[in-house]
Amino acid sequence: QQQVKQSPQSLIVQKGGISIINCAYENTAFDYFPWYQQFPGKGPALLIAIRPDVSEKKEGRFTISFNKSAKQFSLHIMDSQPGDSATYFCAASTQGGKLIFGQGTELSVKP
Amino acid sequence: DAGITQSPRHKVTETGTPVTLRCHQTENHRYMYWYRQDPGHGLRLIHYSYGVKDTDKGEVSDGYSVSRSKTEDFLLTLESATSSQTSVYFCAIRPGTGGSYNEQFFGPGTRLTVL
Numbered sequence: 001q002q003q004v005k006q007s008p009q010s011l012i013v014q015k016g017g018i019s020i021i022n023c024a025y026e027n028t029a030f031d032y033f034p035w036y037q038q039f040p041g042k043g044p045a046l047l048i049a050i051r052p053d054v055s056e057k058k059e060g061r062f063t064i065s066f067n068k069s070a071k072q073f074s075l076h077i078m079d080s081q082p083g084d085s086a087t088y089f090c091a092a093s094t095q096g097g098k099l100i101f102g103q104g105t106e107l108s109v110k111p
Numbered sequence: 112d113a114g115i116t117q118s119p120r121h122k123v124t125e126t127g128t129p130v131t132l133r134c135h136q137t138e139n140h141r142y143m144y145w146y147r148q149d150p151g152h153g154l155r156l157i158h159y160s161y162g163v164k165d166t167d168k169g170e171v172s173d174g175y176s177v178s179r180s181k182t183e184d185f186l187l188t189l190e191s192a193t194s195s196q197t198s199v200y201f202c203a204i205r206p207g208t209g210g211s212y213n214e215q216f217f218g219p220g221t222r223l224t225v226l
Binding site: 002006032034036041042043044045046049089093097098099100101102103104 | 142144151152153154155156159169170201205207213214215216217218219220
């Protein structure tokens, strides 16, 4: 019940296209859903986060869509660029702040 | 990296030896975390701290211990390293108050190899 399942494991997108990464969870006590971006040899960096009282949050080219009834959330990267090539992790936590991470998606944006 | 440093950044050690990793923050955040990252598993929580001398176990705590004697330092110790503890270790911090109270910020990581 503590798991967060992420898909796909890897994704190849053409420059200018839309990248979509999906996550699903079981624990209805989760109340904070962040996405992290990680470049090789670096620590994960917080990209964008959402709470379950909203269905969508947008920051620049990055959008989180949240479906509370389906217990799913997704990251959309619009106008994907080669510089977006990285590994992306979804996560979830309760008010205690302990993050449960998905397995990660390796995104490659081809020029 | 949000005022977080980890040391050492790389370490190679032998099975059975003790190892201590250090996380140091300059943000005065209350919460500190240790995660390990392994292929196919994402990041998994080892231990965390919610204040000086206040710590608790995470998802994969067996074989690890932690200590926090000052707000800025959080130490992770492998009492007797095993090959299964070869991993990349990340420290994270969280303010716990204010508008970004839930946001966790990660350090640069320590790559540990146990031979």
